[in-house]
Amino acid sequence: MSDADEAETSGADEGVQFTLKAVTNRQKTKVLFAEIDSQFADVLLSFLTMPLGKMVKLLSDHYRDEAPPIGSLTSLYDGLSNLDSRHFWTEGCKNMLLNPRSSLEYKCSRLKLDINDTRLEKYFCCEDPRCSRPAYSNISMHRDVGVCACGKSLNREIGVRNSSELADGDRDDGVFVVANESFLISDDLRIVPNVAGSVMGTLKNLGITDMDGAELRNVVFGFDEVIDLLKGSLLSRTPLSDMIVLNRRKFYVARPKLERGIHETEFEGSCSIKKTILKVTLQKSTNKLLFAQSNSDFVDFLCSLLNFPLGGVEYHLCNNTSFKSIDNLYTSLADFIGDEYLANADIRKSLMKPSLPHGYMSENKILPLGGNTNPRLFYHKGLGMVEEWLSYSSRDSKCAHAIKYRNNGGYYINGRKMYMVSDDLTVTPLCMISIFSILKDMKITLSDVREVEVPIGVDEVIRSAQAPRQRIGRRESE
Numbered sequence: 028m029s030d031a032d033e034a035e036t037s038g039a040d041e042g043v044q045f046t047l048k049a050v051t052n053r054q055k056t057k058v059l060f061a062e063i064d065s066q067f068a069d070v071l072l073s074f075l076t077m078p079l080g081k082m083v084k085l086l087s088d089h090y091r092d093e094a095p096p097i098g099s100l101t102s103l104y105d106g107l108s109n110l111d112s113r114h115f116w117t118e119g120c121k122n123m124l125l126n127p128r129s130s131l132e133y134k135c136s137r138l139k140l141d142i143n144d145t146r147l148e149k150y151f152c153c154e155d156p157r158c159s160r161p162a163y164s165n166i167s168m169h170r171d172v173g174v175c176a177c178g179k180s181l182n183r184e185i186g187v188r189n190s191s192e193l194a195d196g197d198r199d200d201g202v203f204v205v206a207n208e209s210f211l212i213s214d215d216l217r218i219v220p221n222v223a224g225s226v227m228g229t230l231k232n233l234g235i236t237d238m239d240g241a242e243l244r245n246v247v248f249g250f251d252e253v254i255d256l257l258k259g260s261l262l263s264r265t266p267l268s269d270m271i272v273l274n275r276r277k278f279y280v281a282r283p284k285l286e287r288g289i290h291e292t293e294f295e296g297s298c299s300i301k302k303t304i305l306k307v308t309l310q311k312s313t314n315k316l317l318f319a320q321s322n323s324d325f326v327d328f329l330c331s332l333l334n335f336p337l338g339g340v341e342y343h344l345c346n347n348t349s350f351k352s353i354d355n356l357y358t359s360l361a362d363f364i365g366d367e368y369l370a371n372a373d374i375r376k377s378l379m380k381p382s383l384p385h386g387y388m389s390e391n392k393i394l395p396l397g398g399n400t401n402p403r404l405f406y407h408k409g410l411g412m413v414e415e416w417l418s419y420s421s422r423d424s425k426c427a428h429a430i431k432y433r434n435n436g437g438y439y440i441n442g443r444k445m446y447m448v449s450d451d452l453t454v455t456p457l458c459m460i461s462i463f464s465i466l467k468d469m470k471i472t473l474s475d476v477r478e479v480e481v482p483i484g485v486d487e488v489i490r491s492a493q494a495p496r497q498r499i500g501r502r503e504s505e
Contacts (some may be wrong), residue, residue, distance in 0.1 A: 042249075047246045051241065056272060059214070060213050065204045067248070068208075073203070075357065076134070076336055078333065079337070081127050081129070100452075103453070107121070115441055128148060150404070151182055155183075163428035167433055172386065173386065175433065181433060189418075214268050217359050218359040246271055255270055302482050305483055321446050329452060342380045403419055404417045405423070
């Protein structure tokens, strides 16, 4: 077993397994498609619910020193992780960025294999058990982030019970897709129902034109393989072949040519969408970006990127990201999986245009992200009015109230400090000593340096988000 296999899995059920019936070509060099059950399809679709910061953390925790860098997201995450807590409003603000949560965590907690470990998530209420304000209207998803109406911190943990009842509005019919249905998955993660209508149409949707000499083999996927598949979906156009018929830890990074795409109507008339000014330092002789100077507004925006779920990235970039296998997963939900195969009528919108959990909306937003306004949790008091808990059903006690979240103030970064942002989005406090060290290490003289001011708004976000290697300041260096 490798070191990566021995990495901690934060309580995930490593004993869970799935059996895939994979069809390979005659040369055994490519997986044509595989047959999967509804529970495995649920796990694949749960990738779309994963915040970008959670994705980076999950891969880092699992692979440790072998964790693959996911463009500038990894350096952004690492930079914020190394930033002293005094730069954030509270320690809780930093923790919520490094371990962001999904608005669909209840759904994911019902998965046969939940790699997000949403079953371990916690909630917090007023630190004073005798607080006169209703506990159900003063709830936070993170410790020491919000403040109770009485003025005290929300840092007393309140447990979430597994209910014998389904959540209000839910049916016992699968998580994202209908239970007990069968699906086919292509090498590049397109999912289609198992022969829905036309056999030839199904094969066409999977991109298969030749099955001469194809062979069938059973493949077992457990926790490690699902994590490998997540990694492959971010790095490869052929993650199934890379895992099943090639070295399962070897992925070949796709470098697609990206076209501009955005849901333009999301930005029309949105006066709350800000622009911020970056002072960018360039080398005159090469036009190379050295670093950018920024106030807390732009750093706050960078922080908010880590909370962005993969499904939201797909939506806002019109299904045209650098993660081509995730693009295909999203396309499957849009074009191939009909309503009759989904667990309920709201699933498609929840996965394709996910919202952010309450408390994750930054006031310094550039992208127009929507917040989750549906309080799926309920606060309960026992018969003696002493015991208290949360659950997803209002039917678990005779005294149940829909919870209300306290606002955390809408900011992550504290104060008016200035920061230095490198070309790979690493954030550090701005100081003259660090600037001097950078110029000295790069053997650049002051006469070879110039500064320009760059406005950062929607257009610039689109450019950087679609091509992670084309980052801040590229417009000035072109």
